[in-house]
Amino acid sequence: MESTPRPAVSIVIPTHSEQRWPALVRTVASARSQTYAPAEIVVVVDHNPALFRRARRDLGGVTVLENLYAQGVSGNRNTGAFHTSTSLIAFLDDDTVAGPDWLAGLVAPFADREVVGTGGGIQPAWERTEPAWMPAEFLWAVGGSYAGMPTSTAPIRNVWSASMVVRRETFLAVGGFRTGFGKLGNQNRPEDTELCLRMSALAGGRWMYVPHATIRHEVPATHSTFGYFLRRCYAEGRGKVAMAGLLNGSQSLGSEQAYLRSLPGAVFRNLAAATRGRGTHHLLKACGVLAGVTAAAVGGVVETFAARRTVPAGLAR
Structure with a gap:
C-alpha cells in the first residue's frame, strides 16, 4: 500500500522594523529547526530598505522579498504567499519562536480535504512578569491563546496569523489577506479573522485549532x-x-x-x-x-x- 506523499510547506514571515532584528533571527532559526522541514522560508520586509538589505545580507538560505503592496501587514504576507508554489503556506510573526513540532502538528489535519486552514496554541513570553490583573480570558490582547479555547484538536471559526497554515488553492481563490485591512500604526483590524471567514465560506471549508502545535509570542514590557x-x-x-x-x-x-x-x-x-x-x-x-x-x-x-x-x-x- 502506497503512502500518501507529505505536502510541501513554505513558511512566510513578515517584518517591518529593525528594532525587531534579534527577534526575527530567533523566528527564522525556529522555522529552520522544524522536524517537518519547510520547502522554503520567505521573509518579507515592509517598506524598509535598510532592513531589506540587512536581511538579504545576513539571513543565508532564506528568500527575502520587499512588500509589493502599500504598507501594511496584509500586503506583506500576501507578497510572500503569492511568491510560494507549495500546496500549503505557513505564517509566523517576526516576534515568535515555534516549537520543533509546530509545523508537523499544523500540517496533520490537512489529510482531510475539507480543512482549509489550521492554527496552533500561542504562549505569551513576557519580558516582565505577567500582570496580576491580566485575566486568562483576555490573553488574546497580547497575542496569546486564551481561556475557553479548545484544549485538544478541534474545529474553530478562526485562528491567528502569528501561527497559521493555509491550503494554497483556497487562499488564492479568495485573494489572500484583504489589503488595507489589518495592522498599521494605530489601526488594528482583525485581518486574520476576516481571511478565515472568507476561506471557510468558500465551499464550506473549515479551520482546525491544534493547541499542542505551539509557538511562544514575545510580549514586550510596553505591552504589559x-x-x-x-x-x-x-x-x-x-x-x-x-x-x-x-x-x-x-x-x-x-x-x-x-x-x-x-x-x-x-x-x-x-x-x-x-x-x-x-x-x-x-x-x-x-x-x-x-x-x-x-x-x-x-x-x-x-x-x-x-x-x-x-x-x-x-x-x-
Missing part, C-alpha cells in the same frame, strides 16, 4: 501595561465592527457573542476566589475583565458611528 490593555481592547472592538461591515454583518460575530456570554462567569469566579481569601489578584482579574469589555464596547460604538458618517446622505436610513 494596563493602558496598553485598554487600547488593545478598544481597537479590537473597533476592528470587529469594521469586519462585520465588510462581511455579513452581525452574523460574522457569532463567536464574539458566545465569548461575551462567557465573561460574567469569569468575573464571578474571580470574585468568589477573592472573597475566599485566595488572593487579591483574583479581584484585580475580575476588574480586568470588566475594563476590557468596557473598552471593547466603547471601540465598537465609536466604529459604528464612524461607519455611519461615511455613508452617503442619499443612502442613509
